[in-house]
Amino acid sequence: MKQLKAAVFGASGYSGGELLRLLDRHPSVRLTHAFANTSAGALVSSVHAGRAHGDAMEFESFDGVGSLDAEICFLALPHGEAIDLVPALLEAGKIVIDLSGDHRLTNAAEYERFYKHSAASTKIMSQSVYGLPEWNSEAIRSARLIANPGCYATSAILALAPLLANGLVEPDSIVINGMSGVSGAGRKAAIEYSFVEVNENIRAYRAGDHQHTPEMEQALTEIGGKPVQVTFIPHLIPITRGIYTTITARPSAARDGRATRFRDAFEEHYGDKPFVRFRAERIPEIRRVANTNYIDIGLRVVPDRNQVIIMSTLDNLVKGAAGQAVQNMNLACGFPETEGLL
Amino acid sequence: MKQLKAAVFGASGYSGGELLRLLDRHPSVRLTHAFANTSAGALVSSVHAGRAHGDAMEFESFDGVGSLDAEICFLALPHGEAIDLVPALLEAGKIVIDLSGDHRLTNAAEYERFYKHSAASTKIMSQSVYGLPEWNSEAIRSARLIANPGCYATSAILALAPLLANGLVEPDSIVINGMSGVSGAGRKAAIEYSFVEVNENIRAYRAGDHQHTPEMEQALTEIGGKPVQVTFIPHLIPITRGIYTTITARPSAARDGRATRFRDAFEEHYGDKPFVRFRAERIPEIRRVANTNYIDIGLRVVPDRNQVIIMSTLDNLVKGAAGQAVQNMNLACGFPETEGLL
């Protein structure tokens, strides 16, 4: 069987490494290039652990689209770098899946406010499809440029979307507390992410001001059909992988608040989605989703406080990054949605 | 100098061990008994680490108030057990500091709903003083029975009290997310608290239904002078010590929402409190308070989302338990408030 040729840009980071691992095992894909300029020449296995095959593969410098034989390109680059690279890749007919935040926000001013970088052109953004398969699969199937969602954004949007789609919660009442493992910060030399500073510690950061806030609001506004505003507070937790997101919202005053309505919404929208496991009665735990492409969602309605509590959890490097990127590739390339991901 | 004689009940648990450590170093106190029925006869040093003195001290069985020479008794017992013990101790003229939840809630029905145990008698409860020194020091100074606050409750009440006291937030808009280290669950053999189940994991528990919820509401209602209802979601985090609490609330519609009003409230109420470190501009971190009696509080006002975010952190075994108990003893016994705690 002919395999699709794939290249990973930014292959020395944690999302890049996870892409290599997943693509390595994907039966319909052949990994041809692992680009990482600063590590060029080093063995992939000197940086990333546990690769099954290709122990002898080396990181390469990218030297232009001209000679690039890959048909699909995964960009796991720092924010800002994908903007420069994407036009040439699209021009050359590549399918591009961008894991950075560069092609997610349709509002250029918001991009520039949160990412401190000039936004992608309107022309490019008009081709960008938000890669959340559970809500956008039709557009993804025909996309050439897919903006892979952020890790926190995926966990919050999937946890809230059924309730907003069905008008069950007030769109201005949403508080999102996120707790993330340290791999979410990327592979970098920094005292603030050193073991001694992170271990036995918790700290909030960018409280009320994180760049995934407008991404959540954009997606939820579109899904709910009404403007949504959220307060989002992320926290750094001393674990390697995983995001845990706890959300509160007020039930919609106009609707019957029985708990079954909330459960029904999740079952209606996610009953046939292979990577969403909704179980109202089971509290999600990171350890159940680590190293998988699943998102687990739980629900608790507290009638005497007029609140719905939704908890979701996923692996930030898999469903929150590389796994979702492969899921998007599967849709865009006509492979089975779960191929290489179970 | 004559030293006060002190006994610790429930001395083999984590709060009990922390009490031993603190009392050991306290210049005005002599630790005379470490009661722990199931460990009676064992060396204290076989259970608790790093004690400075008294390597030869043994746990004892408690066999009645008659022969008890201690003048002050610290109860670090499981919920429910203190209720049976307190009347005889008070009768015998002891000062009692109860670290359990048994003497905190004035509403017996709420106690019984959340603790699944018969409440203390009205007569005993009429003598019980809520031991939150920053808001209740006058009553504590003359108390014979002090109900030492819960760990989560301390972190949430101290973070919210100045805002409610000054009418700056809506009392029905409060969402509290707590993240706790595992020592908060006590020293026990249980698969759910075993290393492998907790490590690299996060999970919510008793979401919207935790027993510290009515304690927070009782204290905040009294401080704010208006009924307060909170939604509280605790989470178990893979660290040994520390609680991190992130709170959102809506600014009061009737008041000017300038950020300075919020800061001023904290500075007004805590400027002279030795164990509260409020720094609006610094995000609290557990590592700054671990093994100390400090609570650190930070603040972020998000005007375009109409939310105030308050973050607080403390060591659940110190300011959240044994340290606050010693602080209460200092007040009740006329010692300097910070003695033995710096």
Place this chain on the structure above:
Amino acid sequence: MKQLKAAVFGASGYSGGELLRLLDRHPSVRLTHAFANTSAGALVSSVHAGRAHGDAMEFESFDGVGSLDAEICFLALPHGEAIDLVPALLEAGKIVIDLSGDHRLTNAAEYERFYKHSAASTKIMSQSVYGLPEWNSEAIRSARLIANPGCYATSAILALAPLLANGLVEPDSIVINGMSGVSGAGRKAAIEYSFVEVNENIRAYRAGDHQHTPEMEQALTEIGGKPVQVTFIPHLIPITRGIYTTITARPSAARDGRATRFRDAFEEHYGDKPFVRFRAERIPEIRRVANTNYIDIGLRVVPDRNQVIIMSTLDNLVKGAAGQAVQNMNLACGFPETEGLL
């Protein structure tokens, strides 16, 4: 394609869970039973995380060989329990892979000394094949009862065997320090394995007296052809998975001690072994082997101290238990050695 039917006994433990995960993905096997008496009736997914398929599978009680349709049985039971079960399984024509220590030691007195339990019968032991594929593959291919090696034993034997086989180190000079993650102690409720006791801690245990000592000596004596005696000291380390083993030995006085001799021995014996990665120049790290069936081995010769240092690392639940069991099954059942393990 017809699939082999497999049953797992002791399926609720950590090795059992890893077996379920691996067998689930194995193309030539169909998992028909997950036996776990104390968890019978519970969903497998309520205990074990992240299973790809079979979310609805339940633990069962084992009620006798008569109705057991599985052709291969994996025993992940506590030491002692396999002894009672194996005769009937063999009688019924099952292939048995025993992950416990019950069928490893040929010397019954040593078994009884270290395991405090009556040894298996001589008749059964005569059928037992030690399941270390890198050194015993021929016997494994025709075995009906395979004694799957211990986790520490696998890491030490594979690290030493080439040197003893080639007579390069003194067989009475060997010191083995093992460091293990906590999953090695099994899934159990015990204060000594609770998070708070293990986290931020290290402790040796059974120093010089661990039950894997005679297992190492038996295998290495056979491989080296001379009596081998080792001093083995295991340590508990606050990680979930993985064993790190550091070994020192004196170069054989009779042989040339040049470093190349040592390297050559590893390359000679392991050059074609799919799960052994020997790299003299790279220090092994647990993170490279976690969740894989690889063992990584490194080597350092210190001529001016007359010592060879060998370091090996593996995942105690995979190459140290369930993965090696599947590797043994692959050999015994005629599947490719690496099937389901890459």
Place this chain on the structure above:
Amino acid sequence: MKQLKAAVFGASGYSGGELLRLLDRHPSVRLTHAFANTSAGALVSSVHAGRAHGDAMEFESFDGVGSLDAEICFLALPHGEAIDLVPALLEAGKIVIDLSGDHRLTNAAEYERFYKHSAASTKIMSQSVYGLPEWNSEAIRSARLIANPGCYATSAILALAPLLANGLVEPDSIVINGMSGVSGAGRKAAIEYSFVEVNENIRAYRAGDHQHTPEMEQALTEIGGKPVQVTFIPHLIPITRGIYTTITARPSAARDGRATRFRDAFEEHYGDKPFVRFRAERIPEIRRVANTNYIDIGLRVVPDRNQVIIMSTLDNLVKGAAGQAVQNMNLACGFPETEGLL
């Protein structure tokens, strides 16, 4: 009471921070300067957690001995930097306690081989006293320049010294495996010490070639009166604080190997030493010594393998660095040996 004025050089590192914490609480000392050139002007409390006093203290740049009013100087600088600073400090009449390796090795060639830096002058080295109070207290009492021992070295030397002093083990048979928390590597931005690389991992480093090897050999040779050669292999473990050292040695052929001889040696030498807790029957654990100046030592004799196993543990930042430095100061300045350390 007049207090001794103390300055800390390299105050922004982990040992420096621990010195600040200990000196802050020391009744006979007043901390006057916290020198840290790269952090000059920053609040000490912005880097180090939980300081009791002096929240407003700032790091300073050191601008010469001329204006330095401190009487005692603690140097917690990177190796190599103390060499340049010490002559002027001694000249100016300061007592100097150097926590680096710069003034420990009497053999300049060995210093240069292991530290890759020119050694201190013979004149300075002739004044340097090795600051191991349990074996060298007399010299320390009159020293002006104290070379504070390394963390691994302290744990190994104290564990072996009684046996070598009494001629109970063969001096060429010693194997030392050390396991250290990450704070031992210092406070630095480096991928290899980032949380994600260290967490859930173990790795050996500088196996057989660590710079504490000659330090151990020098001290043990002096104590034992015969040349000692050790093989030392350090490992990085995912904990913040603590060193665990496991040592094997062969009992001396010339001496009676009864276990009591070994125990007696420890009790003879350490019975009156306030910070050494020898308990043959209790396996040491890091959690018992963390945040204290104690070293715990345990012993296991394995007669049928002709080995003695000694296990020791200490907090690398306290008994392994800052605490031992304060203990040395106490001796050199005539304070009680345990002052400020219990």
